C-alpha cells in the first residue's frame with residue numbers, strides 16, 4: 159500500500175535521504191517541515207497518512223509537542239531519533255507513537271516500521287469499530303426493549319464504561335429557562351457493578367443544610383470538554399460537585415458533554431481517579447453514539463417522571479449484572495478494574511496483547527482470561543516459558559522438528575505453534591527469547607507460517623499470540639537485546655498488571671479466597687479468618703513477590719497455625735520485613751530507597767542472579783543498579 163508521508167526533520171540531508179528512500183519504495187512525500195509550526199500547517203494542508211517525526215528539533219523544540227495535535231487530527235506518527243536517552247524515550251512513549259526509528263535510519267527498518275504501524279493502526283480501528291457496534295447494539299436493546307427504569311439504569315453504566323472509562327458518572331437533565339434539574343449518579347464499585355446515588359444523597363454528603371448548586375454551569379458544549387490536571391484543579395475551586403467527588407472518592411479528572419433532546423438538554427459527566435485520564439479520542443466515542451444516547455435519554459426522561467419531586471435519599475447497589483469477573487481474577491480496586499476492562503475490550507479481537515507487570519502480578523492468569531473470553535475458548539491454550547527452555551531447544555519447541563534434525567530428534571514432532579493451532583499461544587517471559595529466534599518468531603507473526611527445524615515444508619498456522627514479560631522491553635530494545643520490530647509487532651495492545659502494593663484494597667478479598675482454597679486443598683480444614691491487626695500488617699507490607707507471595711504466605715499460615723483466628727503474632731516473617739512507621743511521612747523516593755535497601759539486605763547486597771535483589775524486585779539488574787545510584791544508596795548502608 160502506498161503511503162502519503164510528511165517528514166518533520168531539521169537536518170536537511172537526513173530529511174532528503176528519508177524522502178528518497180520513501181519515494182524509491184513507491185510512497186509519496188507530501189512535504190518536509192523543519193519546525194513544528196510548518197509541520198502543523200503541512201498536516202492541515204496535505205492530510206498525510208503518516209508523519210515521520212524527529213524528536214529533538216532546532217531551538218530546543220521537541221517533536222513530542224506535536225503528538226497531541228497529530229492524535230487529534232487522527233494522523234499516525236513514527237518518531238525518528240538519534241537519542242536512546244531513557245528520559246526522552248519515556249516522554250516519547252507517553253505520547254503513544256505508532257513506531258520508533260533510531261538514526262541512522264536504514265531502508266529496511268523504515269519500510270518495516272511503516273508496515274507495522276499500518277497493521278497496528280488497522281487493528282486498533284478494528285477494536286474501535288467492534289466496540290462501537292457492541293455499544294450501538296446494547297443501547298438499541300435498552301431503547302427498543304420494555305425494561306423497567308431500574309433495569310435500564312442498572313445496565314447503562316456498564317455500556318457507558320466501554321465508551322468512556324470512569325470511576326463515577328452522572329447525568330443531569332437541564333430545563334432551559336428554569337432552575338429545575340434532575341440528575342442521577344453512578345459510583346463504580348466493581349467489575350460491571352455500580353452504586354446509584356441520588357442528588358439528595360450527594361447533598362447530604364456535603365453536610366447539613368448545604369446543597370450542590372453549581373456556581374457556574376459547566377459549558378454546555380456539544381463537542382465536550384476535558385478537565386485533566388490543572389484544569390480539574392480549577393474546576394474543584396469553582397464547583398461543589400467536583401470538589402466533593404475529589405474529596406470523597408479521589409476523583410482527579412473529568413470529561414463532560416451535552417446532548418440536546420429538543421426542549422431539554424442532558425449533561426453527561428464522566429469522572430476518573432487518574433489525573434490525566436481523558437484524551438481527545440474519548441470525546442469522539444460518545445459523539446459517535448450520539449443518536450443512540452439521545453434516544454436512550456429521551457426514554458429515561460419519559461420513564462422518570464417522578465424524579466423531579468423525588469426527595470428521598472437514594473443510594474442503592476444496582477442489581478448485579480450477568481457479566482462476572484473472568485475466572486479466578488479477584489479484585490475490585492480501580493487499578494485492577496482497568497485491567498479487567500482491557501481484557502474485556504481486547505478478548506474478542508484477533509490482536510496480539512503484550513502483558514506487562516512484575517513477577518507474580520497475574521500475567522498468566524490475565525492471558526488465560528483473554529483466551530476464555532475469546533471466540534477461541536474451545537480451542538487449545540498453549541503456554542511456553544521462554545526463560546525456562548534451554549536456548550538450543552526453544553526453536554524446536556516452538557516450531558517443531560523433523561526426524562533427525564539434530565542429535566536426539568528421533569521422531570518428527572509438532573511445535574507449540576502447531577499445537578495451539580486455532581487457539582492461543584502464550585509466550586511467557588518473552589524478554590528472555592534469544593535474539594536469533596526473535597527474527598524467526600517475527601516471521602511467523604507476520605506470515606502466519608513456519609518451517610520445522612530440519613524441514614523445508616511450509617506449515618500454515620492460525621494462532622493468536624499473547625506475550626508477557628516482567629522486563630522493561632524498551633530498555634531491552636535500547637540495549638540491543640530485543641528486536642525493535644518484534645517489540646512493535648507484539649505491542650499492539652499493551653496491558654499492565656498493577657503490583658499488589660498499588661491495589662492494597664484487594665488484599666482482604668484475595669486473603670479470604672486464598673484461605674478458603676488452601677484450607678480445602680489441605681484436606682477440608684476449617685477456614686480461619688484474619689484478625690483486624692493481621693490484615694493491617696498484610697496491607698502495610700510492600701509485597702515484592704506480589705500475589706504469588708501473598709498466596710504462598712497464606713498457605714504457610716493455614717499449614718502452621720491451626721486456629722480459627724489468625725493474629726499479628728502469626729505473621730512473624732512480615733513483622734520483620736515491615737517498613738518503619740515513619741513510612742507515611744516519607745517521599746516516594748525515600749519509600750523506594752527504603753524498599754530497595756530492605757530487599758538488598760535480604761539478599762546480602764547481591765543485585766543480579768536468581769537470588770539477587772533485581773530478581774525479587776522484578777527489575778533488570780542494570781535498571782536496579784541505576785536506581786541504586788540515582789537514589790544515592792551506598793554500599794555501607796546495605
Ligand SMILES: Nc1ncnc2c1ncn2[C@@H]1O[C@H](COP(=O)(O)OP(=O)(O)OP(=O)(O)O)[C@@H](O)[C@H]1O
Nearest residue numbers: 486487488516517518519520521522523628705706
Ligand atoms: N487477580 C487475581 N486473583 C486471584 N489470584 C490471582 C490473581 N492474579 C494472580 N493470581 C494468582 O497469583 C499467582 C501468580 O499469578 P501468575 O502466575 O498469573 O503471575 P505472573 O505475573 O504470570 O507471574 P510470573 O511473572 O512469575 O510468570 C497464581 O497462583 C494466580 O492464580
